Amino acid sequence: MESEEKIFHDWLLMYLKQKLSREYTEVLTNFNKENKFEGMYPDLILNNYGMTVGVVVVETDSTITAESAKRWKQLSGKGVKLIVMVPERAKQKVMGLLWDEGIAGSVALGGYELKVNMP
Numbered sequence: 001m002e003s004e005e006k007i008f009h010d011w012l013l014m015y016l017k018q019k020l021s022r023e024y025t026e027v028l029t030n031f032n033k034e035n036k037f038e039g040m041y042p043d044l045i046l047n048n049y050g051m052t053v054g055v056v057v058v059e060t061d062s063t064i065t066a067e068s069a070k071r072w073k074q075l076s077g078k079g080v081k082l083i084v085m086v087p088e089r090a091k092q093k094v095m096g097l098l099w100d101e102g103i104a105g106s107v108a109l110g111g112y113e114l115k116v117n118m119p
Contacts, residue, residue, distance in 0.1 A: 005060040012058050012112065013043055016085070020056075024048055038078045040071075046081075054081035064090055069097035076103045088113040 010031060017027045026047040028035040037045050042055035055075055059068060064086060076082045086094045088111035098104040 002062060005062055008114075009043075009058055009060055012085070016044060016056060016058070020044065020046060024053070040075060040078075042075055042082075052080055054083060056083045056085060058085045059087075059090075059094070061087055061090065064094055064097070066097065066100075069101045072098070072107060073101045073103050076106050081108060082106070083108045083110055085110045085112055087111065 013029050013031070017029055020027050024046045028045040028047065030041045030043055030045070033041045035041070035045055037052060037055055043058045044056035045052055046054035046056065055078070057068075057072065057075065072082065072084055084094065084098075084107055086109065091109060091111050094109060095104060098107055098109070
């Protein structure tokens with residue numbers, strides 16, 4: 001991941017953590033693989049009252065690959081909700097990867113885009 005993408009990725013993790021903290025009792029981040037879930041390190045781990053109920057993976061343009069899709073498949077088999085966040089413009093490509101891995105029906109796909117409006 002390029003440094004500009006890494007900065008945006010990490011900012012988005014903090015934004016999502018703040019937003020999701022209203023719905024979950026604990027949201028753990030993985031900036032440096034400090035929080036493990038079932039032997040893996042998703043970007044966010046969503047807990048309610050001590051039980052993990054979901055995980056979130058944030059992808060950028062350069063990290064949307066077939067290898068990433070294999071990792072999503074592993075995470076989707078862990079018995080919790082998997083949310084994959086991708087750039088809005090890449091959703092169609094990602095949906096194809098999800099279908100290729102056979103997990104399109106079991107993964108929640110979210111999108112993001114940065115929008116700046118100047119006067």
